[in-house]
Amino acid sequence: MMEAVKRFVGPKWRQYLAASLASYGSLCTGMSMGWTSPIFPQLRGPNSPLAEEPTLQQESWIGSLLVLGGLAGPIITVPLSRYIGRRWLVMGSNLPLLLGWLLAGVASDLPTLYVARLMWGCATGMQFATVPLYIGEIAEDHNRGALSSLFLLFINVGFLLAYAIGPFTSYWGLTACGGILSLFYVPFTWFIPETPFFLVYKDRNTEASDVLKKLRGTSKEAVQAELEGLQALVAREFKEEPKISDLWATRGNVKALGICVFLAMLLQLSGIDVLLFYMEELLVKVGTKISASDGTIIMGAVQVVTSCITPLVVDRLGRKLLMWTTSLGLTIFLGLIGVYALLDSYYNYDMGSWAFLPLLCLIIYMILFTLGVGPVPWILVAEMFPVKTKCLASGIASFMCWLAGFIWTRFFRDVAASYGIYTAFWVLAVCCGVGFVFSATLLPETKGKTFDEIQDMLNNRSKEPKPVAV
Incomplete structure (x- = not known):
């Protein structure tokens, strides 16, 4: 499998691998977003985990609270991205995601389900604010479009999984599938590197050079010009900390x-x-x-x-x-x-x-x-x-x-x-x-x-x- 990937994308295969591993979380959030479509009919049936059938208003809250939770994503990621880096934020988005699947799995009342949806929304908002930024900073100009498309592709695969699995399994079956898939996100993202831009921003130029060398599949000398370009960009644009004004x-x-x-x-x-x-x-x-x-x-x-x-x-x-x-x-x-x-x-x-x-x-x-x-x-x-x-x-x-x-x-x-x-x-x-x-x-x-x-x-x-x- 890995040899096939190497032959298909050439020496830049590590960029595609890193972008895919970072985007894997969006598959899990895609499942959480599509989860409501097959689950609502089950919440009205005899095998519902809830004691009473939810009303129209309650179902609307179940659906919309994920989007409300998404508001927390940029609030968390924008200030932290300058301090802890893109990699840790990508990894950290899995914490509310896993918590959401856990709460949905044990939910027997609406408040628990509401909190689960909020947690999924927080994870989704964090990934929307962080993963595209991460991919943009590890990619080269000529393949940035292809790499960026992986994020959207994984989201849509997540929706497809929810739509394809949900009608043919129980509430707990679909929820368990989403939780199990989310468990792989932390080990997957553990292997992605920090972005060269952030490393240069933190004056960790040697690490940035090593990461560039691996991502580009070439020598240290070959990436020197790109490294110097990043250093010049940081020196020019970040003389002062960015302000909202x-x-x-x-x-x-x-x-x-x-x-x-x-x-x-x-x-x-x-x-x-x-x-x-x-x-x-x-x-x-x-x-x-x-x-x-x-x-x-x-x-x-x-x-x-x-x-x-x-x-x-x-x-x-x-x-x-x-x-x-x-x-x-x-x-x-x-x-x-x-x-x-x-x-x-x-x-x-x-x-x-x-x-x-x-x-x-x-x-x-x-x-x-x-x-x-x-x-x-x-x-x-x-x-x-x-x-x-x-x-x-x-x-x-x-x-x-x-x-x-x-x-x-x-x-x-x-x-x-x-x-x-x-x-x-x-x-x-x-x-x-x-x-x-x-x-x-x-x-x-x-x-x-x-x-x-x-x-x-x-x-x-x-x-x-x-x-x-x-």
Whole structure:
């Protein structure tokens, strides 16, 4: 197996291995996020661990508390990342993850289940704030996209496992699977190195050189230029400790922060967590005739396949084009699901010949989200901010993303219960429509531009024309 990996990726195989081991935790958090979809029907059945069947409001809290717990992720990781390093934060995210699986396994009442969901959310928020940063700092420019895609790929594999195992086992069976898989995370991450950037930042240059040599699969002399570049970067950007006020020190930073926060919130307001948490229930409610368990497995498989091709599409088509086209597509297909649900559940039309439509629309939704609305906000955070403020900006965008996700996952089912599932889908469509207008009119294109060119564009600075030789 290892020899096959070496032959496939060449001398840089250690980068792929380190990125995969760091991303493995996202597989476990993906399982915890997808856990609710097959578990909710079981909580209403005779084999539920709870003494009483949960109400609609209680189920909404079970679903949304994971997203609320995600708010703790950037609060924990942003200040600690400068002191204990990326590696220990990646490893530490497994502590609340394991605690969540343990609590879910022994839960016999709702408060215990609520705390388990909060713990899973904390772990998820920590990984979203740390693992992409870790991968970005161990990768080279030419393979950063491929390595970064592993994080999303592992998350989607986790969802697929939850969707594929949950319908065919008990509450405790799925929970035990998630807990056992999470047990491997600490031994796996024990073997990942600290990032060269953090080691240089802490003036541990000899260690940084050794790590670079191993990750690049070359000699100490060959990585000397890269090491000197990191030293120069740290000396230039970190003369003073980064402050939150640095984020609005320039007009360009304010504009970049507004763009990234808006798109990070759009990521959640498009309904992704709602669909992933309540997938089986929604497939039943919108009237599709395929079994809910089969539908969720198909959705999970689509996510995994699409996440494999996302890096290629992002680098070829650009950020702006992907954002406005995918948000427009989400608007159309969410709207169509709403129309179908209105005709099927409200007007009671015979929709038998169109029973395939909701699942087809959801599959296209998942493809479009995974290609554009999902990854682009985090790519823009990495491209629009200087190294000094990138971690702070990512933390704020992540915090607002989780906040929007909590509000929507908490109240989506209330909207559906009070005004119809079709209304809830139309609200999602309107949110995506706003994202389409924003992306088409206000979002700048950063594809192929250097950091200085992006800053000039954000600050509305025009280049002085070069004098023409006579």
